[in-house]
Amino acid sequence: MSSLEGDRVRGRIRDAGPRTYAWLGLIALGLLIGAYGALSTLIEGTTVLGLSDQVPWGVLISTYVFFALLSTGICIGVTSLSSVFGMKTFDPLVKRGVLLSLLTLAAGGLVIMAGLGQPFRAIPQMLLSPNPSAPMWWMIVLYSAYGGALVAEFYLLDRAEKPSQRLTLAVGIVALVAPILAGGMLGAIFGTAEARPYYGGIFASVYLLVTAVFSGVALLTAVTIAERRLTDATASAVDETLLTGTLAKYLGVLAGVTLLLTAFRHVYGLVATNEALALAHEHMLFGAHGVWALGVGVGLGMVVPFALLSLPRTRTVGGVFTASVLALVGLFASRLEFVLGGQVVALTNDPSHQFPLVSYAPSAAEIAIVVFGFALFALLYTGGRLVFDLDEHPDHGATEMTHPNSAATTEVTDDD
Incomplete structure (x- = not known):
């Protein structure tokens, strides 16, 4: 960071109002809560988690899936459309999208590592004892390659002057292909568990990738709208019609497709001849978990956003923001529904275990680690927003000539 950039960052911190300090205080509280969960698992191991041999995957796995697929969805659904396919409509969102993709991937990785109990033992074993026959090994490799591509892509956007078009395209292709394959491997981890038909076999990869795009576009849209309201730079760089037109309709289609896929998955499960599969869907939708799995995951997370984005009168900036936030809340619940649903039916009628249904409730340590993530x-x-100009277009030179607000944007950003 140059001295000029350092002065600019310090100026932004000095000029921050009470709202910014309150936001930083809330983050500090979240990190403090998270430290309790991370230290508890590090000291006492996984016994502090609400898991058992009947429910080995809990909210930490679903939170990891949520973050990882957020990252995947942003890249597949938005940034690659500009960097790989040349759709300049999404140029104002690319730099912010790449940073969001990188940070959500990092947050997901840290959540799952914190839940391992002894991550410092697990990491060396991943490197020293590779297992190429396992989908999980390939998922780790592909997500690592994806993370490296995101770092390279952000460097080219932020630091490189007139980067080679071939290099930019090559990095963009890696950042597109790697998360698609990694998302497929993530689905395969669930789908290859033959004793857990709830995960849907090969359908798991398709379902997770489609919902990944929905969640990724929703996050990028919500963050952009929030920043557009808070900063003049983003308001100048991102036109309102992009949010209420292109992105709103895009999100509406994704909400509709996700709703159809989810309905198909549940209807298929409810009428399945496999009694365990039918029991799992019935319990998740209409049993103890139905309030959040069906009400929050499907109702608030899919039906309401689809309705808001389908009606022209509610397709306003506020309506699109509300739909995006609700979609994220609903998809977080849907990730837990997906992970937990495959485990609620006991596999054996063992007197020492719960049967026919298994209960699960996240422990305080698990909730703390989720908050930490x-x-x-x-x-x-927040730190990235202070250091980098996220409203800069991918083609720096072309932006200065063609974007009418570029000069105004730079001036506001420098004085922000």
Whole structure:
């Protein structure tokens, strides 16, 4: 960072109002809560988690899936459309999208590592004892390659002067292909569990990739709208019609497709001849978990956003923001529904275990680690927003000539 950039960052911090300090205080509280969960698992191991041999995957796995697919969805659904396919409509969102993709991937990785109990033992084993026959090994490799591509892509956007078009395209292709394959491997981890038909076999990869795009576009849209309201630079760089027109309709289609896929998955499960599969869907939708799995995951997270984005009178900036936030809340619940649903039916009628249904409730340590993941993501993005100009277009030279607000944007950003 140059001295000029350092002065600019310090100026932004000095000029920050009470709202910014309150936001940083909330993040600090989240990190403090998260420290309790991380230290508890590090000291006492996984016994502090609400898991058992009947429910080995809990909210930490679903939170990891949520963050990882957020990252995947932003890249597949928005940034690659500009960097790989040349759709300049999304240029104002690319730099912010790449940073969000990188930070959500990092947050997801740290959440799952914190839940391992002894991550410092696990990491060396991943490197020293590779297992190429396992989907999880390939997922780690592909997400690592994806993370490296995101770092390179952001460097080219922020630091490189007139980068080679071939290099930019090559990095963009890696950042597109790697998360698609990694998302497929993530789905394969669930889908290859033959004793857990709830995960849907090969359908798991398709379902997770489609919902990944929905969640990624929703996050990028919500963050952009929030920043557009808070900063003049983003308001100048991102036109309102992009949010209420292109992105709103895009999100509406994704909400509709996600709703159809979810309905198909549940209807298929409810009428399945496999009694365990039918029981799992019935319990998740109409049993103890139905309030959040069906009400929040499907109702608030899919039906309401689809309705808001389908009606022209509610397709306003506020309506699109509301739909995006609700979609994120609903998809977070849907990730837990997906992970937990495959485990609620007991596999054996063992007198020492629960049968026929298994109960699960996240422990305080698990909830604390989830809070830590969100707080860490918020902190990293807030810092990134202070250091980098996220309203800069991918083609720096072309932006100065063709974007009418570029000069005004730079001036506001420098004085922000």
